[in-house]
Amino acid sequence: MGKKGFQGMGGMPNMNAMMKQAQKMQKQMAEMQEELEKKEFETSAGGGAVSVKVNGKKELIDIQIKPEVVDPDDVEMLQDLILAATNEALRTADETVSREMGKLTGGLNLPGM
Numbered sequence: 868m869g870k871k872g873f874q875g876m877g878g879m880p881n882m883n884a885m886m887k888q889a890q891k892m893q894k895q896m897a898e899m900q901e902e903l904e905k906k907e908f909e910t911s912a913g914g915g916a917v918s919v920k921v922n923g924k925k926e927l928i929d930i931q932i933k934p935e936v937v938d939p940d941d942v943e944m945l946q947d948l949i950l951a952a953t954n955e956a957l958r959t960a961d962e963t964v965s966r967e968m969g970k971l972t973g974g975l976n977l978p979g980m
Contacts, residue, residue, distance in 0.1 A: 892971070892972070895971055896968065896971055896972070899967060899968065899971055900964075900968075903923040903963070903964050903967055903968075904922060904923040904924045905922065905923065906922065906923045906960075906963065907920055907921070907922050907923075907928065908920065908921050908922070908923075908956050908959045908960045908963065909929075909956065910952050910955040910956040910959060911952055912948045912949075912951040912952040912955070913936060913948045913951075915933070916932070916933050916935070916936040916948055917930070917931070917932050917933070917936065917945070917948040917949055917951075917952045918930070918931040918952060919931075919949070919952035919953045919955075919956045920956065921953070921956040921957055921960050922960070923960055923963070923964055925957055925960060925961075927953060927956075930949065930952075930953075932945070932949075936948065
């Protein structure tokens with residue numbers, strides 16, 4: 868029983884330190900998540916004809932459409948531009964959230980992160 872760091876019953880001081888570290892990381896992750904949810908991500912499609920803004924919670928918060936792309940005879944093109952801009956904005960939000968959370972977790976494989 869001469870192992871370094873082994874103190875008391877079952878190495879409890881080390882377990883307590885790990886629990887404190889886990890609680891600290893959990894608090895930091897919650898703070899970062901809250902901060903990221905407030906961020907806004909804007910992208911456009913069709914050379915700026917359609918602009919879309921989403922937040923870090925993946926909520927669509929704004930769409931801007933230039934009047935010249937509103938063609939009643941080609942509604943499908945407008946729909947495609949809106950879809951493209953929205954999907955790109957959501958992808959950007961996802962990538963940013965993943966990258967920032969990865970910095971905090973140090974690449975740990977944590978479920979839900």
